[in-house]
Amino acid sequence: DIQLTQSPSFLSASVGDRVTITCRANQDISSYLAWYQQKPGKAPRLLIYAASTLQSGVPSRFSGRRSGTEFTLTINNLQPDDFATFYCQQLNNYPQTFGQGTKLELK
């Protein structure tokens, strides 16, 4: 199975900050990586797919990048609505797998 390791697990930041979350795969998954945002009691929301393509309706302050088997999600100019838990997911191989999540909290 493909393992995705997200870092950090917890992140404390302020409104207006820029933050980066990393997701490392233990083998090649091409660009079959997606990023999701989840708020308490809600379903996940797709942010980024194909490693760097912004989902329709997602603010442009969110961006994704791939470098080999390392993927990053960057949020520029953090807004109050951005504080949530973020997950990466690979859909290159079955079983599909998720990273363990990164909780972004307001400092």
Place this chain on the structure above:
Amino acid sequence: EVQLVESGGGLVKPGGSLRLSCEASGFSFSTYSMNWVRQVPGKGLEWVSSISSTSRFIQYADSVKGRFTISRDNTKNSLFLQMNSLRAEDTAVYYCARILVYMSSTTSGSALDIWGQGTMVTVSS
């Protein structure tokens, strides 16, 4: 409006069965592959099962293989998950999700672009 609505969750005893449903609306359901994903409250996301648009291709997580069965009825725009021999560790919120497949000249990928609101399954005596 593009929407997925799950139903069928509830409280069931260990060893029991439950059938989850997911009704799709606002899009051409028969052309999309679909997923079930679960989440233990307060924990991370776990992929459970996938089914292709025609039901030809089906995959299961090892943790549910042999106990859960995914199916769909394209005439009723519905996805199902039959869960048998339920265990305490199956307790979770179960989400259905649509699989988006993306291809361009430079890259390709897939993702879960539409999710239902989730239905809670509790396995307890």
